[in-house]
Amino acid sequence: MSGWALRTEGLVKTFTLHLQGGAxxxxxxxxxLSVASGxxxxxxxxxxxxxxxxxxxLYGNYGAEGGRILIRHRGETVDLTAADARLVREVRRETLxxxxxFLRVIPRVPSLDIVAEPLVARGMAPDAAxxxxxxxxxxxxxxxxxxxxxxxxxxxxxxxxxxxxxxxAPGYPVLLLDEPTASLDAANRDVAVALIRxxxxxxxxxxxxxxxxxxxxxxxxxxxxxxxxxxxxxxAA
Amino acid sequence: xxxxxxxxxxxxxxxxxxxxxxxDTKRMIRRALLKAVAVPGHQVPFGSREMPLPYGxxxxxxxxxxxxxxxxxxxxxxxxxxxxxTNAVSIRRFFARVAGVATTERTADATVIQTxxxxxxxxxxxxxxxxYQVPMPEPLFRLEPRVAETRRLHALGDYGLxxxxxxxxIARRGEVEISYNYPVMVNGRYLMSPSPIxxxxxxxMDRMPALQLFGAGREKRIYAVPxxxxxxxxxxxxxPFRPGRADASCALCGSRETYLDEVVTDDRGxxxxxxxxxxxxxxxxxxx
Amino acid sequence: xxxxxxxxxxxxxxxxxxxxxxxxxxxxxWPGEVVAILGESGSGKTSLLRVLSGTVAPDAGEVFYRDAAxxxxxxxxxxxxxxxxxxxxxxxxxHQNPRDGLRLGVSAGGNVGERLMAVGARHYGGIRAAxxxxxxxxxxxxxxxxxxxxxxxxxxxxRLQIARTxxxxxxxxxxxEPTGGLDVSVQARLLDLIRALVADLGLAVLLVxxxxxxxxxxxxxxxxxxxxxxxEHGLTDRVLDDxxxxxxxxxxxxxxxx
Numbered sequence: 001m002s003g004w005a006l007r008t009e010g011l012v013k014t015f016t017l018h019l020q021g022g023a024x025x026x027x028x029x030x031x032x033l034s035v036a037s038g039x040x041x042x043x044x045x046x047x048x049x050x051x052x053x054x055x056x057x058l059y060g061n062y063g064a065e066g067g068r069i070l071i072r073h074r075g076e077t078v079d080l081t082a083a084d085a086r087l088v089r090e091v092r093r094e095t096l097x098x099x100x101x102f103l104r105v106i107p108r109v110p111s112l113d114i115v116a117e118p119l120v121a122r123g124m125a126p127d128a129a130x131x132x133x134x135x136x137x138x139x140x141x142x143x144x145x146x147x148x149x150x151x152x153x154x155x156x157x158x159x160x161x162x163x164x165x166x167x168x169a170p171g172y173p174v175l176l177l178d179e180p181t182a183s184l185d186a187a188n189r190d191v192a193v194a195l196i197r198x199x200x201x202x203x204x205x206x207x208x209x210x211x212x213x214x215x216x217x218x219x220x221x222x223x224x225x226x227x228x229x230x231x232x233x234x235x236a237a
Numbered sequence: 238x239x240x241x242x243x244x245x246x247x248x249x250x251x252x253x254x255x256x257x258x259x260x261d262t263k264r265m266i267r268r269a270l271l272k273a274v275a276v277p278g279h280q281v282p283f284g285s286r287e288m289p290l291p292y293g294x295x296x297x298x299x300x301x302x303x304x305x306x307x308x309x310x311x312x313x314x315x316x317x318x319x320x321x322x323t324n325a326v327s328i329r330r331f332f333a334r335v336a337g338v339a340t341t342e343r344t345a346d347a348t349v350i351q352t353x354x355x356x357x358x359x360x361x362x363x364x365x366x367x368x369y370q371v372p373m374p375e376p377l378f379r380l381e382p383r384v385a386e387t388r389r390l391h392a393l394g395d396y397g398l399x400x401x402x403x404x405x406x407i408a409r410r411g412e413v414e415i416s417y418n419y420p421v422m423v424n425g426r427y428l429m430s431p432s433p434i435x436x437x438x439x440x441x442m443d444r445m446p447a448l449q450l451f452g453a454g455r456e457k458r459i460y461a462v463p464x465x466x467x468x469x470x471x472x473x474x475x476x477p478f479r480p481g482r483a484d485a486s487c488a489l490c491g492s493r494e495t496y497l498d499e500v501v502t503d504d505r506g507x508x509x510x511x512x513x514x515x516x517x518x519x520x521x522x523x524x525x
Numbered sequence: 526x527x528x529x530x531x532x533x534x535x536x537x538x539x540x541x542x543x544x545x546x547x548x549x550x551x552x553x554x555w556p557g558e559v560v561a562i563l564g565e566s567g568s569g570k571t572s573l574l575r576v577l578s579g580t581v582a583p584d585a586g587e588v589f590y591r592d593a594a595x596x597x598x599x600x601x602x603x604x605x606x607x608x609x610x611x612x613x614x615x616x617x618x619x620h621q622n623p624r625d626g627l628r629l630g631v632s633a634g635g636n637v638g639e640r641l642m643a644v645g646a647r648h649y650g651g652i653r654a655a656x657x658x659x660x661x662x663x664x665x666x667x668x669x670x671x672x673x674x675x676x677x678x679x680x681x682x683x684r685l686q687i688a689r690t691x692x693x694x695x696x697x698x699x700x701x702e703p704t705g706g707l708d709v710s711v712q713a714r715l716l717d718l719i720r721a722l723v724a725d726l727g728l729a730v731l732l733v734x735x736x737x738x739x740x741x742x743x744x745x746x747x748x749x750x751x752x753x754x755x756x757e758h759g760l761t762d763r764v765l766d767d768x769x770x771x772x773x774x775x776x777x778x779x780x781x782x783x
Contacts (some may be wrong), residue, residue: 018771019778060760062767085746085760086555106742108717393606397613397643401628401635404642407649408632408671473649 005072005205006058006174007034012066013050013057026229027053031067033207033224037173040196040206042220049228051209055178058207059098060088071095071174093121097172101179103151103163111137111154112147115165122170136165140191156183168195175199177208181215193218256303256336262286266304266459270450273461278423279391280374285457295328295353296454298370302351305366305450306332311339313347318355318496318513325353342516354417356438358495358517361447363464369432371453374460376420376430396428399471407476416481422469423462431468437480437496442468485510490521529591531556531697531729532577537586539572539753546572547583548753556696559723559730561744561761563737563776569753570733571701577731578616578699579608590615593696613643617695621705623682626689627674633660633685634670640693659688663718680711684718691722698723700732704739716742737780741765749773 011031017023027050035041043051056062058069060080069080073095080088092098097118106114112133119129137147140161146154151162160183167175177196181189189212196219200206210216254260262284269283288296306312312332316325320342328351329340341347344359351368361367377387380398390396399420406414413419419436423429431439432451442449442462449462462468472478483497488509495517497510512518532554539547546569554560564570575581577588579600588600593615598607612618620626627636637656638646646652657667663684674682683703690698703719704712720743723730734740740747740761747764749757749772757770768774 015767016769018774056766061762063759063763063769085758085763086558088760088763089745106717106720107713109721389605393609395609395613395643397639400642400647401631401639404638404649404652405632405635408634408653472647473652474647475651476649 003036004034004070005037006207007070008032008058008067009070010067011054011057011064011069013053013062014065028057028226029229031226035174035205035207037203037205038200039222040200040208040220041222041224042216043207043209043226044223045226046228049226051226052178054226055098055176055207055209059096059176060092061098093118095172096174096176097167097170098176099163099167099178099180101182103159103166106150107152108150110148111142111151111162114151114162115169118166118170132169133165136169137161140165140188157185157188160184161188164192164195168199171199171202171204173204175204175206177206177210179209179211181210181212189215253335255308256306256332257289258286258300258303262300263304266300269459270301270304270461273450273459274448274463276427277462277466278421278427278429278460280458280460282457283459285454288454289331290327292455293372294324295351295370297452297456297459298351298353298368298454299328299331299452300454301368301450301452301459302332302349303336305368306336306338306349308336308338310348311341311346313341313344313350313516314352315350315355315357315514315516316353317498318357319515321515343520344516354433354435355496355513356434356441358512358514359520360441361445363446365447367445367447367449369434369449369451371430371432371451371458372455374430374451374453374456374458376428391427394426396422399428403471403473403476407473413472413476413478419478420471422471424466425469428471429460429462429468435481435496436470436478437482439468439470439478440480444468483510487512487518490518490525492518492521528556529595530554531591532588532731533591534577534588535586537573537576537588538584539569539576539581540584545569545753547576547586550586550750550753550755552577552748552755554697554729554731556729557727558746559728559732559744560746560748561732561734561740562748562750563734563740564750565735565776567752568750570735570750572753573750574699574701574731574733578618579603579611590697613640614693615696617690617693617698619683619686619690619698619700619703621702623674623679623686626686627682629675630673632671633665633674633677636674636685636689637692640689644693655692656688659692660685662722663688664714678711679707680715683707683715687715687719687722691726691728694726695728697729697731700730702734702736703732704734704736712739719743737765737776749776 008031011028013028015025045051053062057064064081070077071080071091073091078091112130115133115137116129119132120126134147142161151159164180181192184192193215196206266283269281273281288299314325314329316322332338333340344357349366353370375387377390380402381387403413417435418430418433419439421429421431421439431442444465446464448464451460470478483499485497486493487497488511490512492512495512495514498513500509500511502509530553535551537547537550550573562570562573576583582601590598590600592598634653634656637659638652641652641655657670660667660670665681665684674685704715716739732743744761747758747761748755751772757764757773765777768777
């Protein structure tokens with residue numbers, strides 16, 4: 001059965017640095033990855049191998065040079081490398097979630113609204129969206145007093161929990177997690193693991209980068225090794 | 238030097254054309270008038286001539302009157318409602334000399350009425366022509382100083398600006414602070430200055446049976462309101478237009494309905510209110 | 526995705542003497558989409574905004590606007606009357622200098638009310654209620670409704686301009702460096718306000734800016750211009766995080782980190 005929710009075919013990514021005399025920096029070459037619904041794949045490989053680059057390509061944040069990125073969206077197959085900006089926005093709104101290492105803070109917006117925003121964008125009533133956001137933030141041990149504050153002045157761990165809540169609240173069918181537990185304490189790490197397991201149980205296809213091997217072993221079904229390109233490690237040095 | 242002008246047959250001055258203006262000029266003005274009547278409230282440019290009196294004394298009104306008056310007409314001229322002020326007397330005498338027409342002070346007897354600042358109290362009827370002297374034809378001129386832009390606003394019917402002015406009056410002072418020259422919409426299309434008549438007179442313009450012509454000599458504009466045309470004073474639904482008048486009765490005829498002038502009678506605060514329309518007041522007194 | 530673009534331009538050319546302000550520019554904007562035109566002075570971004578909004582006619586090319594009734598309006602053929610009607614109903618303009626978008630001698634309430642009155646509102650109380658509501662939405666105390674905007678700070682003037690523009694619920698808003706001359710703290714507040722209002726009302730916005738941070742915060746999509754040409758366009762975070770064109774790479778790498 002073609003049970004995949006997200007797959008790449010011969011994905012190629014090379015950076016061309018025009019400001020460095022047009023130097024070319026190959027990072028990914030011929031990456032074939034397939035992730036099924038309900039499955040969590042952990043990306044492995046040495047530092048600099050291109051794990052984060054692959055994640056960003058999958059989200060459409062980096063443009064791919066060659067190959068295809070296919071995603072099941074509204075029952076159809078969409079090639080993200082060829083989709084126009086509006087279609088990518090729609091896929092991100094409905095199908096493809098991303099928890100990055102850092103929260104890109106929007107000034108003056110309360111944490112609660114940051115978490116509720118993707119729910120509202122998917123058509124949920126603002127009050128219901130806030131209720132869900134509140135429940136999720138509380139589950140991540142965020143004291144209610146912080147819900148009304150913009151996260152700009154929060155600690156790294158607090159920001160990361162806002163980020164997690166925002167990523168998990170909508171229940172995306174495909175979820176990309178880039179170091180989701182990096183700055184969390186043990187208790188919140190457990191909550192994060194539980195959230196990932198629940199997402200899988202609900203049928204989400206999850207791709208993650210986990211430096212914390214304990215967390216990785218608790219959530220990942222298999223590893224996918226991103227091979228470093230020899231030229232890449234040389235140029236990056 | 239030539240001799241003093243002789244009186245020609247028909248009572249007009251020998252050597253002068255009928256009603257002072259040459260026929261070509263009158264034709265040009267009549268064309269402008271026809272256009273003005275065809276597009277009610279729209280300002281039509283015309284080649285205003287030098288007249289034997291200064292701008293501000295009614296040069297626009299006189300040129301319009303001269304272009305429409307005929308030997309059989311009866312002319313009435315009022316200034317602020319009165320037939321006996323210098324300006325009214327001079328213009329009446331002017332036309333008596335250059336056109337030989339009959340003149341009257343009675344509104345009902347006149348076929349052409351030239352006016353500054355008032356509409357007679359006696360309702361006008363079909364067949365009469367009311368000619369207004371207009372100092373500034375552009376209703377938007379205090380709000381938009383660029384003439385080209387005001388023309389564009391008229392062309393596009395874009396009159397939000399005028400309502401902003403009314404809004405500001407109400408916001409600041411609780412009511413619209415325009416007691417004369419109160420802007421009107423003509424035929425639902427053009428914003429028009431009614432010339433500096435009191436707002437009290439505005440309702441008389443609406444669906445008036447007589448033809449209303451407006452002449453602005455210095456600004457070289459003519460406009461018109463044909464008989465039975467809708468003329469609406471601008472207002473808000475919850476702040477309807479209210480024609481104002483002094484809350485008093487005329488000291489001579491006792492009228493409580495007419496527009497009154499306040500007359501200071503001494504230097505100790507004594508005052509009286511009198512009808513501004515002298516003909517109407519006199520007739521009321523005669524009827525008693 | 527089946528909905529049609531609200532604005533569509535193709536083959537735009539415009540020259541000022543020997544300088545090409547627009548050179549074969551095409552652009553489409555969909556309902557509810559915020560598109561930023563990013564470039565330095567002289568890149569042609571302001572010329573593009575003027576041509577798209579019908580203010581300046583292009584030497585070649587076409588601009589179409591799809592109105593609320595679904596009718597395709599050829600912006601440079603429709604005539605001034607049609608454009609003015611659009612400008613006071615379905616379009617809005619937010620200028621860099623609030624003096625270009627406000628009547629400084631008219632009260633704040635009158636400024637907001639003008640667009641309502643221009644489209645036929647004739648109930649004084651209703652106009653005031655709408656003005657008060659919009660002043661609140663842009664975080665101006667409604668008690669200042671009868672004050673003149675010339676006594677307002679720059680940030681307040683800009684927020685008033687936004688209230689005045691949005692009160693008639695336009696479908697497409699053109700913004701030219703809306704946070705241009707403001708202090709940084711004032712800018713942040715204004716940007717957040719614009720972001721929230723645009724999302725709430727589902728507006729389509731065409732935003733001209735030279736400020737990458739402004740573009741990142743507000744825009745869904747970016748168009749990068751240089752010397753009258755579009756050198757790169759796409760999803761905002763894609764263009765800014767993985768710029769392909771040499772010029773975009775230079776722009777992105779030239780931002781000073783705080």
